[in-house]
Amino acid sequence: MMIRYPNGQAYVQTTTKLSQKTINPNYSNRGMTLEEDINESNLYYLTNGIAVIHKKPTPVQIVSVDYPKRSAAVIKEAYFKQQSTTDYNGVYRGKYIDFEAKETKNKTSFPLQNFHEHQIEHMKAVVKQGGICFVLLRFTNSDEVFLLEAKHLFPYWDESIKGGRKSIPKKIIETIGYHVPIHLHPRIDYLKVIDHLYFNQ
Numbered sequence: 001m002m003i004r005y006p007n008g009q010a011y012v013q014t015t016t017k018l019s020q021k022t023i024n025p026n027y028s029n030r031g032m033t034l035e036e037d038i039n040e041s042n043l044y045y046l047t048n049g050i051a052v053i054h055k056k057p058t059p060v061q062i063v064s065v066d067y068p069k070r071s072a073a074v075i076k077e078a079y080f081k082q083q084s085t086t087d088y089n090g091v092y093r094g095k096y097i098d099f100e101a102k103e104t105k106n107k108t109s110f111p112l113q114n115f116h117e118h119q120i121e122h123m124k125a126v127v128k129q130g131g132i133c134f135v136l137l138r139f140t141n142s143d144e145v146f147l148l149e150a151k152h153l154f155p156y157w158d159e160s161i162k163g164g165r166k167s168i169p170k171k172i173i174e175t176i177g178y179h180v181p182i183h184l185h186p187r188i189d190y191l192k193v194i195d196h197l198y199f200n201q
Contacts (some may be wrong), residue, residue, distance in 0.1 A: 034103045034138040034145070034188075038088065041186035045092075051191060053090030085176060088135075092191060096131040098123070099150075099190075100114060103138040109167035110137050110162045118156050123150040134197060136180070137173065138191060146147040146177040147193045 018047040035055070045051040068073045087102040100123070102114045127135040148168075156168045178193045195201040 006027060009175055015019050034136065035087075036100055037145075037182065037187040038136065040191075041188045041190070042088070042090075044186035045191065049145070051092035053088055053092065053098070055088055056085070083193050086119055092194065094130070095198065096126070096129075097133075098126045098134060099134045100134045101138075103140050105140050106167070107139065107141050107170070109169045110173060111167045112138075112157055113166065115153075115157065119155065124154060127151060133195060134190075134194075136188070137177070141168065143182070145180045145182065146173050147187055148177040149174060149189050149197070152176045 010050055039055060042051075042053045042055075045053060068074060086098055088101065089096070089098045091097065100115070100119060102110070104110050104114065121134045127150055135148050135150065136145060137148060138145045154166075156165070160166050178196075180188055180190050180193060183189060
């Protein structure tokens with residue numbers, strides 16, 4: 001199925017401390033994607049009355065459908081009705097939370113091409129309004145997840161736009177970001193990092 005952005009460009013899906021280091025022992029990922037892990041974590045938070053955080057739906061306009069069988073329809077082409085902002089938003093301890101989740105197979109750096117300009121502009125607007133904004137980055141080869149505050153992402157993005165480096169070295173992410181191990185419940189306890197950063201816990 002072909003899905004396109006509002007400008008007609010084809011959509012290509014990217015793969016996608018408490019010291020400044022680790023939170024707890026690690027568990028195997030068991031092959032789940034970052035999105036699946038986050039969705040499971042958010043369900044845990046919601047079920048246990050911890051936070052209300054959901055994945056944002058993206059409106060899609062279907063333009064071409066095939067009917068190989070009377071009982072089945074196959075979408076052949078569709079367009080995003082509008083540009084997406086970030087993947088998730090919600091509320092935690094009275095604070096608005098907004099974040100993006102990305103994955104990469106790169107072992108030594110995180111490519112900035114995984115982000116779009118409108119996503120960066122949205123995150124800058126959230127930060128300006130005092131919201132909690134960050135990105136969750138997974139290095140799939142090592143199965144490591146890091147929480148990087150959006151304010152640390154912006155300088156690297158701005159530098160890349162000016163012709164500078166097009167990625168953030170993993171060593172930098174390990175230094176300015178927070179490693180979030182994978183557990184059983186919740187799978188990715190990113191709110192533990194938020195407690196440390198914003199609520200002095």
